[in-house]
Amino acid sequence: MSILSQRALRAPASPIRKLEPLARQAAERGLTIFHLNIGQPDIPTPPAFLQQARLEPGAVLAYSPSVGLYPYRKALAKYYASLGMPVEEKDILVTTGGSEALLFCLMALCDAGDEVITPEPYYPNYGAFANMAGATLVPLPTRIEDGFRLPPSEAFAAAITPRTRAVLLCNPSNPTGALYSREALEGVLKLCREHGIMLICDEVYRDFVYGEQRPMSALSLPGAGEHCVIIDSLSKRFSACGARLGCIISLRSELIDATTRFAMSRLSPPTLGQLGGIGVLEDPGPFVSSMISEFRSRRDVLMEELRRLPGVFAPEAQGAFYLMTRLPVDSSERFCSWLLSDFSHEGQTVMLAPGPGFYRTPGSGQDEVRIAYVLAEKPLRRAVELLGIALKAYPGRVEPVSRSF
Amino acid sequence: MSILSQRALRAPASPIRKLEPLARQAAERGLTIFHLNIGQPDIPTPPAFLQQARLEPGAVLAYSPSVGLYPYRKALAKYYASLGMPVEEKDILVTTGGSEALLFCLMALCDAGDEVITPEPYYPNYGAFANMAGATLVPLPTRIEDGFRLPPSEAFAAAITPRTRAVLLCNPSNPTGALYSREALEGVLKLCREHGIMLICDEVYRDFVYGEQRPMSALSLPGAGEHCVIIDSLSKRFSACGARLGCIISLRSELIDATTRFAMSRLSPPTLGQLGGIGVLEDPGPFVSSMISEFRSRRDVLMEELRRLPGVFAPEAQGAFYLMTRLPVDSSERFCSWLLSDFSHEGQTVMLAPGPGFYRTPGSGQDEVRIAYVLAEKPLRRAVELLGIALKAYPGRVEPVSRSF
Numbered sequence: 168m169s170i171l172s173q174r175a176l177r178a179p180a181s182p183i184r185k186l187e188p189l190a191r192q193a194a195e196r197g198l199t200i201f202h203l204n205i206g207q208p209d210i211p212t213p214p215a216f217l218q219q220a221r222l223e224p225g226a227v228l229a230y231s232p233s234v235g236l237y238p239y240r241k242a243l244a245k246y247y248a249s250l251g252m253p254v255e256e257k258d259i260l261v262t263t264g265g266s267e268a269l270l271f272c273l274m275a276l277c278d279a280g281d282e283v284i285t286p287e288p289y290y291p292n293y294g295a296f297a298n299m300a301g302a303t304l305v306p307l308p309t310r311i312e313d314g315f316r317l318p319p320s321e322a323f324a325a326a327i328t329p330r331t332r333a334v335l336l337c338n339p340s341n342p343t344g345a346l347y348s349r350e351a352l353e354g355v356l357k358l359c360r361e362h363g364i365m366l367i368c369d370e371v372y373r374d375f376v377y378g379e380q381r382p383m384s385a386l387s388l389p390g391a392g393e394h395c396v397i398i399d400s401l402s403k404r405f406s407a408c409g410a411r412l413g414c415i416i417s418l419r420s421e422l423i424d425a426t427t428r429f430a431m432s433r434l435s436p437p438t439l440g441q442l443g444g445i446g447v448l449e450d451p452g453p454f455v456s457s458m459i460s461e462f463r464s465r466r467d468v469l470m471e472e473l474r475r476l477p478g479v480f481a482p483e484a485q486g487a488f489y490l491m492t493r494l495p496v497d498s499s500e501r502f503c504s505w506l507l508s509d510f511s512h513e514g515q516t517v518m519l520a521p522g523p524g525f526y527r528t529p530g531s532g533q534d535e536v537r538i539a540y541v542l543a544e545k546p547l548r549r550a551v552e553l554l555g556i557a558l559k560a561y562p563g564r565v566e567p568v569s570r571s572f
Numbered sequence: 573m574s575i576l577s578q579r580a581l582r583a584p585a586s587p588i589r590k591l592e593p594l595a596r597q598a599a600e601r602g603l604t605i606f607h608l609n610i611g612q613p614d615i616p617t618p619p620a621f622l623q624q625a626r627l628e629p630g631a632v633l634a635y636s637p638s639v640g641l642y643p644y645r646k647a648l649a650k651y652y653a654s655l656g657m658p659v660e661e662k663d664i665l666v667t668t669g670g671s672e673a674l675l676f677c678l679m680a681l682c683d684a685g686d687e688v689i690t691p692e693p694y695y696p697n698y699g700a701f702a703n704m705a706g707a708t709l710v711p712l713p714t715r716i717e718d719g720f721r722l723p724p725s726e727a728f729a730a731a732i733t734p735r736t737r738a739v740l741l742c743n744p745s746n747p748t749g750a751l752y753s754r755e756a757l758e759g760v761l762k763l764c765r766e767h768g769i770m771l772i773c774d775e776v777y778r779d780f781v782y783g784e785q786r787p788m789s790a791l792s793l794p795g796a797g798e799h800c801v802i803i804d805s806l807s808k809r810f811s812a813c814g815a816r817l818g819c820i821i822s823l824r825s826e827l828i829d830a831t832t833r834f835a836m837s838r839l840s841p842p843t844l845g846q847l848g849g850i851g852v853l854e855d856p857g858p859f860v861s862s863m864i865s866e867f868r869s870r871r872d873v874l875m876e877e878l879r880r881l882p883g884v885f886a887p888e889a890q891g892a893f894y895l896m897t898r899l900p901v902d903s904s905e906r907f908c909s910w911l912l913s914d915f916s917h918e919g920q921t922v923m924l925a926p927g928p929g930f931y932r933t934p935g936s937g938q939d940e941v942r943i944a945y946v947l948a949e950k951p952l953r954r955a956v957e958l959l960g961i962a963l964k965a966y967p968g969r970v971e972p973v974s975r976s977f
């Protein structure tokens with residue numbers, strides 16, 4: 168008999184990291200790989216963060232309170248208030264990354280067999296956290312043709328069962344790059360209120376919006392208080408992924424109480440990152456706005472270059488720094504492997520995340536890839552150029568006219 | 573209907589932190605509190621750790637690999653090899669504290685309703701992690717009169733059911749201060765092998781031993797390979813609790829694979845702490861041995877002072893920096909509250925962790941407290957002196973002769 172639990176046997180490997188062995192072999196053959204596959208930005212962390220995320224000799228690197236250092240929570244509350252969110256320190260639980268925030272929320276809301284509805288394609292770790300909590304993720308299909316916009320309330324309503332405990336959204340969306348409209352969010356929130364379930368809104372890319380819409384939170388919508396929980400993180404906002412700092416925000420005090428009891432068991436989120444976070448939150452300077460300008464330029468470059476490629480369909484990238492893109496290929500998994508194992512141009516290739524890893528519905532995403540535009544302009548242009556050259560050479564190329572959309 | 577899961581409703585608050593509101597009020601009244609209640613040592617973190625746990629301006633504080641930075645795992649493997657543990661990098665998963673290591677192990681081994689046997693009294697968060705994994709902790713009573721030594725194999729055997737998935741030990745023990753003998757460990761390991769279950773050995777206090785026995789790991793026992801998993805942490809060994817770095821070690825590759833899949837979903841353990849860890853593991857210098865000397869002296873001071881107190885029964889503290897101690901009181905919970913709310917001597921009082929929080933069996937630990945000897949000699953002597961003065965004044969004092977032991 169296996170020593171492993173059913174939960175462990177079911178636990179998925181990260182589809183985004185699955186190609187890493189091929190990438191390692193390609194690098195060993197001397198190839199340069201342009202990484203458009205992972206969400207690790209290249210933007211230097213603000214110096215104020217790095218300078219304060221340290222202790223001088225003689226100090227004790229001690230636990231912080233389980234809920235986070237008070238000055239850090241206070242600085243977070245001030246930032247959220249500036250976005251129109253009615254949040255005080257007591258409504259914030261500091262977590263070890265947005266990842267732990269998601270895990271704690273799903274564990275606090277779901278028992279084994281409970282369901283969480285999420286638009287598909289979705290961030291694959293949602294499925295991993297749901298599995299750890301014993302819950303089932305119920306995917307609600309969205310369409311690349313209309314930019315993966317949020318399905319109408321009726322579609323959510325049709326997916327609700329007696330086991331539904333929450334709707335989980337990522338806004339702006341990883342992996343699609345969609346930004347949900349205020350009206351669409353209000354529709355889902357209304358539905359959650361009617362059914363007495365929670366809206367979990369993962370807003371770790373909140374600042375990464377490139378159009379007219381300003382960064383906003385679902386928690387600032389009228390009536391959101393009792394039915395909304397926000398997942399947030401420092402990772403992307405301050406290019407501090409390795410700090411492992413996130414938080415749960417909710418006005419629903421029993422949810423903060425329950426997740427705080429989970430948090431007490433793991434003692435403390437990382438202390439050094441919180442010190443850095445206090446530094447940048449108290450005086451963010453122009454860091455965020457100049458980073459967003461940089462990503463807006465990259466977004467423009469990406470769209471411009473992708474549109475040159477015959478047979479490629481890319482919806483408008485509206486937020487985050489990802490874009491699900493349709494390619495004229497038989498299988499994006501085969502194509503992404505082939506890029507690493509069989510293709511090169513002038514000693515270079517490009518790495519992408521295959522679409523099916525972002526879907527639960529079998530057969531979906533076969534001709535899609537997720538592009539993370541985390542490179543500066545020049546390497547980004549070259550990476551998309553490589554993609555175009557590869558698409559011409561790929562033996563499994565299919566002509567888009569032959570497909571039904 | 574509550575929005576919370578049964579898991580959330582059952583999640584316990586930390587019994588160790590439950591008295592904090594009373595402590596805050598006492599501090600607000602101007603009292604000095606000697607903290608013997610929590611395991612936060614006062615030893616400065618090694619300067620080499622703090623100096624390397626930082627990045628210079630211009631750097632990106634990036635994710636590490638999900639399994640941990642390679643040089644960090646390599647340095648860990650070297651340290652474990654020096655203890656006679658047959659461990660390579662591939663057998664080590666770096667986690668966010670020993671806490672995450674425990675949670676991942678229990679999740680990988682247990683489904684809802686499965687059982688884990690652990691000697692009682694035990695570290696309360698074991699119960700919290702078991703609850704998060706849906707598992708049941710089955711306590712096996714140990715006795716203060718014989719220094720909380722490990723029960724005989726027959727007692728473990730009698731507790732095994734078809735749902736038993738593991739035995740969980742903490743060695744040296746938090747909260748009792750017991751150090752388990754090699755023979756006792758071999759007995760439990762043999763039993764685990766016979767029943768095809770795992771021995772989870774939490775060794776975060778491995779270095780904190782004060783007698784003849786050298787620091788050792790259950791994984792160095794003959795035949796441990798296939799049935800043993802070790803939980804470890806930097807927190808205590810390098811006085812770096814706030815770094816949040818632990819690890820899972822096992823030669824059972826499917827367990828490392830499964831916990832790695834959990835680890836991929838949370839992306840990365842904290843990066844800065846790993847950099848500090850590389851610094852101290854590669855060149856630990858005399859830090860650990862001088863810290864252990866300091867704790868040995870404190871242990872001696874604690875034993876000497878406790879033995880002066882009439883009616884107090886303290887077994888010999890052998891390891892870690894805790895000691896479960898029997899007091900002549902009606903209720904250690906009432907007594908610990910009373911110390912904060914009604915007692916003071918020259919503007920000072922002492923804070924202890926009440927015994928019942930370390931037991932699951934109802935009624936157990938009512939006359940016990942856990943003492944964490946994390947103070948230097950002088951404040952430690954004064955803290956125990958305060959305990960003696962308080963015991964004389966406490967209205968709920970009972971005479972030990974009237975009790976049956």
